[in-house]
Amino acid sequence: MESPTSLTHGAYAELRSELLACNFAPGEKLKIDDLCRRFAVGSSAVREALSRLASEGFVVSEPQRGFRVAPLSVDALRDLTDVRCSIEALCLRGAIEKGGLEWQSQVVAALHRLTHTPVWADKAARRYSNEYARAHETFHEVLAAGCGSPWLLHLRAVLFNHSARYRWFTGPLSKVDRDLDKEHREIAEAALLRDSERAVALMNAHLQLTAKIVLDAVSSEREPAARSSRAKPGKAHAPDGPNLKRKRITASA
């Protein structure tokens, strides 16, 4: 992990993981000089990393005007979730149809690891632990991998990573108690029993519930009781992005 083959790739990987973890606020300006100092690399490396991230959709590039963190929006989350349900369903059906013993074993292993990894790094602050995030990612990855289609898995990974931004963004805000272990276990059981319909239904419910929690958290933060008037002080900073202006999610801290 600490041996990136080039400075450019190292900067890319670091910046990407920080973006996925929402360490940068959506819509925030990404100044090249700041990033140069932060990662101790030249501007070429930073620019190249930003270009790649832009083509992946994690940052937006405004010509002659630099780069910004890609915005989050409730509309985009709804769309993303629906599409992700469709793609995960394709993966799951394929995996259940074609998955062999190797797949089954990996699913069992990934489930075990997931259910035995502590969820919270800081229970009070409700911050997800990196280990749990990792285990969660590999569980879903392994579950889908059985379909054996590189392209389908690639599309799935793209959607998963974009969902991750929303998940991390609202992680600490989550106030709903849900039995994540049970959800994951039931999905895995249905898949291993080759019950496609049930597995897909459970997966869809799983994804939609996660999205609903994020959406509820955002809307309750926007209009709790019209009390928080200090939510957006002077630096209101409403950059007119090219698309998805409506209902944009902004950072609250």
Next chain:
Amino acid sequence: MESPTSLTHGAYAELRSELLACNFAPGEKLKIDDLCRRFAVGSSAVREALSRLASEGFVVSEPQRGFRVAPLSVDALRDLTDVRCSIEALCLRGAIEKGGLEWQSQVVAALHRLTHTPVWADKAARRYSNEYARAHETFHEVLAAGCGSPWLLHLRAVLFNHSARYRWFTGPLSKVDRDLDKEHREIAEAALLRDSERAVALMNAHLQLTAKIVLDAVSSEREPAARSSRAKPGKAHAPDGPNLKRKRITASA
């Protein structure tokens, strides 16, 4: 088309269109200096363009070893085609369900333009005309756009563009006579009649036939008088991952 907002974006667009048209042979080394001279820009712009294209999977980046044109392979084409069938089906069903009058009108218009655009720029050499390629792209684009899902349309576009490399690669080799106009017309008719099952079935046949023509052309070129052997090695990795070596398609010219 002649007003790219920056040199970088201009170089990116040009190089991309040349890659899609297979003006560079798959697997070919892309030397930065050559590209600098060819596009009359600095190495920064070229490097940035290559980075973006790498993250889109059109070129592969080998650390400390530069960039190469992403390889083509029969396994990748088979997988790509299957996934594309699934995604186009999702778009089509969504469009048929949600598409309104505006969508219908655009489909009719795109079909008209498509069927009235000459297919070949050079009949003897069987080279597709750029106008036809454009009309063909917008027809499929418009047909899918009715679903109204930005993410789904994005995934569709990614797959379409990657298919384009295979299409252009084998364009001049195509020896099969097919009634493309009829295929497109029947798809559009079924969609406008809201016959999802028929539309999807026709679309799948359309895509699979196109792929089959490419595969036949390649195999007949490789082993002119031998039967096509269908092997399925299992270690095909993601498009931006390590390249798949087996059964790679190389340039014959």
Next chain:
DNA sequence: ACTTTGGAAATTATGCATTTTATATTGTAA
């Protein structure tokens, strides 16, 4: 025949010059 060593070429990284954009200041008019 195989390994080692040398040189050439290409990629990678950095710093600087140029051009564009954003901000602040000042001046003018209502």
Next chain:
DNA sequence: TTACAATATAAAATGCATAATTTCCAAAGT
């Protein structure tokens, strides 16, 4: 005095040329 506008200053992004590693290729030596 306030509001608006034009200019000037500052900051940032873009592009390029050069420097420094690394890799590749070939020739020489064991």
